Amino acid sequence: MTNTKMTDSVATDFSIWAKEKQDHIEIVLDEALPSQTTAPAILHEAMRYSLLGGGKRVRALLCYAAAELCATNTTITDAAACAVEMIHAYSLVHDDMPCMDNDDLRRGKPSCHKQYDDATALLVGDALQSLAFDLLSTPTLCENANQQISMLNILAKASGSLGMAGGQAIDLASIGKALTQSELETMHKLKTGALIQAAALLGASSGTAEKMSAVIVYAEHIGLAFQVVDDILDVEADTSTLGKTAGKDADSSKPTYVTILGLDHAKQLADQLYETAISALIPFGEDAKRLRELAGFILQRSF
Amino acid sequence: MTNTKMTDSVATDFSIWAKEKQDHIEIVLDEALPSQTTAPAILHEAMRYSLLGGGKRVRALLCYAAAELCATNTTITDAAACAVEMIHAYSLVHDDMPCMDNDDLRRGKPSCHKQYDDATALLVGDALQSLAFDLLSTPTLCENANQQISMLNILAKASGSLGMAGGQAIDLASIGKALTQSELETMHKLKTGALIQAAALLGASSGTAEKMSAVIVYAEHIGLAFQVVDDILDVEADTSTLGKTAGKDADSSKPTYVTILGLDHAKQLADQLYETAISALIPFGEDAKRLRELAGFILQRSF
Numbered sequence: 001m002t003n004t005k006m007t008d009s010v011a012t013d014f015s016i017w018a019k020e021k022q023d024h025i026e027i028v029l030d031e032a033l034p035s036q037t038t039a040p041a042i043l044h045e046a047m048r049y050s051l052l053g054g055g056k057r058v059r060a061l062l063c064y065a066a067a068e069l070c071a072t073n074t075t076i077t078d079a080a081a082c083a084v085e086m087i088h089a090y091s092l093v094h095d096d097m098p099c100m101d102n103d104d105l106r107r108g109k110p111s112c113h114k115q116y117d118d119a120t121a122l123l124v125g126d127a128l129q130s131l132a133f134d135l136l137s138t139p140t141l142c143e144n145a146n147q148q149i150s151m152l153n154i155l156a157k158a159s160g161s162l163g164m165a166g167g168q169a170i171d172l173a174s175i176g177k178a179l180t181q182s183e184l185e186t187m188h189k190l191k192t193g194a195l196i197q198a199a200a201l202l203g204a205s206s207g208t209a210e211k212m213s214a215v216i217v218y219a220e221h222i223g224l225a226f227q228v229v230d231d232i233l234d235v236e237a238d239t240s241t242l243g244k245t246a247g248k249d250a251d252s253s254k255p256t257y258v259t260i261l262g263l264d265h266a267k268q269l270a271d272q273l274y275e276t277a278i279s280a281l282i283p284f285g286e287d288a289k290r291l292r293e294l295a296g297f298i299l300q301r302s303f
Numbered sequence: 304m305t306n307t308k309m310t311d312s313v314a315t316d317f318s319i320w321a322k323e324k325q326d327h328i329e330i331v332l333d334e335a336l337p338s339q340t341t342a343p344a345i346l347h348e349a350m351r352y353s354l355l356g357g358g359k360r361v362r363a364l365l366c367y368a369a370a371e372l373c374a375t376n377t378t379i380t381d382a383a384a385c386a387v388e389m390i391h392a393y394s395l396v397h398d399d400m401p402c403m404d405n406d407d408l409r410r411g412k413p414s415c416h417k418q419y420d421d422a423t424a425l426l427v428g429d430a431l432q433s434l435a436f437d438l439l440s441t442p443t444l445c446e447n448a449n450q451q452i453s454m455l456n457i458l459a460k461a462s463g464s465l466g467m468a469g470g471q472a473i474d475l476a477s478i479g480k481a482l483t484q485s486e487l488e489t490m491h492k493l494k495t496g497a498l499i500q501a502a503a504l505l506g507a508s509s510g511t512a513e514k515m516s517a518v519i520v521y522a523e524h525i526g527l528a529f530q531v532v533d534d535i536l537d538v539e540a541d542t543s544t545l546g547k548t549a550g551k552d553a554d555s556s557k558p559t560y561v562t563i564l565g566l567d568h569a570k571q572l573a574d575q576l577y578e579t580a581i582s583a584l585i586p587f588g589e590d591a592k593r594l595r596e597l598a599g600f601i602l603q604r605s606f
Contacts, residue, residue, distance in 0.1 A: 034464060034465065038465075039469075039473070040464070040469050040472040040473050040476065042472065042476065043464050043468070043469060043472035044464060047464060090429075091429075094425055094429060097425065099420070099421035099422045099425060100422050100425065117402070119402045119403050119475050120472070120475075122397055122400065122402060122403065122425070123464075123468050123471055123472050123475075125429070126393075126394075126397060126428070126429075126432065126462075126468045127463050127464035127468040127469070129429065129432050129433070130432070130460075130462040130463030130464070130466075130468060131459070131463050131464065133436045133455065133458075133459040134456065134459035134460055134463055137452050137455035137456040137459055138456065139449070139452055139453055139456060141452075145448030145449050145451075145452055146442070146448050148448075148452055149440050149442055149444075149448055149451055149452065149455075150442055152436065152440035152452075152455060153437065153440040153441065153442060155436075156433050156434070156436040156437035157433075157437055159429075159433040160430050160433030160434050160437055161337060161343070161346050161347060161350060161426075161430035161433070162337065162341075163433070165346070165426050165429045165430040165433060166342075166343050166346060166430070168426055169343040169345065169346040169423070169426050170342070172422050172423075172426075173343065173345065
């Protein structure tokens with residue numbers, strides 16, 4: 001994962017853009033959440049605890065980068081980025097629960113059920129999912145109501161049993177089993193890929209059919225690359241850098257790209273996926289700049 | 304709860320209508336769910352187990368009855384009724400889990416986490432919520448896309464932290480506490496009332512502002528009546544009739560209308576709520592027939 005390294009000036013420019021978007025989405029998320037004094041106060045406090053102040057907001061960044069390609073307006077993009085981050089945060093809260101991955105640490109803090117309790121974590125996840133659809137169904141969000149319905153449908157499908165929740169079910173069923181690379185890929189396409197693709201597609205929702213098709217190809221490959229890198233980091237990074245428990249997947253006998261392919265081949269695969277992803281953007285030149293840079297960022301992240 | 308008894312012929316006519324709608328929604332729900340051989344098969348099997356073949360479908364009936372008042376078309380009403388039943392079923396699956404009410408029995412069968420396991424139950428609930436929004440965001444469901452967005456927003460708000468999930472959080476926090484009648488009412492307005500009101504409103508979504516206002520008043524009062532009757536049944540019915548564990552609420556020191564008001568006053572309250580609910584329907588005569596009958600049915604149910 002070295003041949004795709006950004007030059008320093010590109011990296012700096014991208015970092016400034018990303019930081020600006022990360023700060024911005026934090027404010028928008030904060031405003032979209034009920035205050036922690038609104039009843040039921042514990043639930044709202046726990047929702048805020050789980051959603052705010054953490055994470056690299058990769059899905060939101062994808063949404064904003066795709067919006068730059070497709071000139072999607074800021075109000076729509078903000079709502080879409082928030083909704084996707086809410087779905088992602090809910091999935092982390094539920095995944096960390098004792099009956100799932102039983103993880104005590106998330107984004108460098110006690111996970112929701114450790115900070116509060118299991119029942120609260122369950123409700124936090126449930127309510128964050130509702131809030132995502134609440135936000136994206138805000139009346140008059142889009143001038144074109146049919147575009148808005150299509151966005152809601154994309155998010156719902158990406159979240160459900162044929163998307164993220166389905167991938168989670170396959171993941172659970174695969175613990176201790178020897179998966180092929182193809183089976184592992186199917187699982188990740190649902191578990192993380194579906195929502196990553198939705199993030200990019202929602203950002204691109206004002207674009208032409210040609211641009212949206214390119215974004216689908218880009219997002220599908222970058223989504224897989226993201227997971228391969230995740231598996232590599234699970235082996236290479238330490239817990240404090242990762243913000244969650246390192247080595248967790250290997251310890252729990254979960255199949256990963258590293259266990260199936262070995263570390264070197266996993267890195268090669270990540271590079272190949274990156275190349276395919278950015279190839280889809282060639283026709284769009286500078287308009288696709290942020291998507292291209294974001295792909296590099298995903299490949300090189302060491303957080 | 305005797306002064307509101309329906310005559311035999313009205314009851315028979317209503318029973319035929321209700322049975323027809325119950326059979327119909329079962330078919331529509333079946334078609335809306337992925338088959339149990341669709342991967343991930345266990346998740347889909349468990350979703351079908353939790354959603355199909357049980358319950359009186361009170362929320363779906365409310366939706367259909369309100370649709371008769373407002374001449375909402377069948378396709379829209381079917382989707383709305385399905386979506387509401389999916390949200391309701393997800394809430395039951397999550398509520399039954401060990402970290403919440405820890406109930407082994409639901410609709411006369413082992414609850415989802417007993418039949419499968421906790422992780423599957425968690426994902427079943429999550430995926431049923433997504434599926435509700437997926438279904439209701441089906442492109443071109445409504446000729447008027449803004450109506451559809453408004454329906455999605457009603458459902459999302461009713462499900463979230465200021466609706467059903469919020470009510471559940473207040474319920475959990477109230478165990479062992481002495482609530483006033485007003486506090487109990489607030490909890491139930493969120494926990495069950497919000498979704499019951501949404502069911503009626505979604506059915507009424509093609510209606511005039513006057514009709515929708517009446518439906519809101521009707522649904523608010525019938526929603527509370529439903530809960531009061533639930534509390535009465537928890538004391539009076541036995542487990543086999545109820546299809547869930549009887550006496551559960553009293554045993555777990557949850558405040559109920561019966562513990563706060565006593566049995567007789569709780570029954571009086573149910574009657575009053577019923578009267579207020581059907582009073583709102585007076586201007587609409589025969590068009591409101593099913594809503595009126597359904598209110599009587601909710602008051603007299605002995606299941």
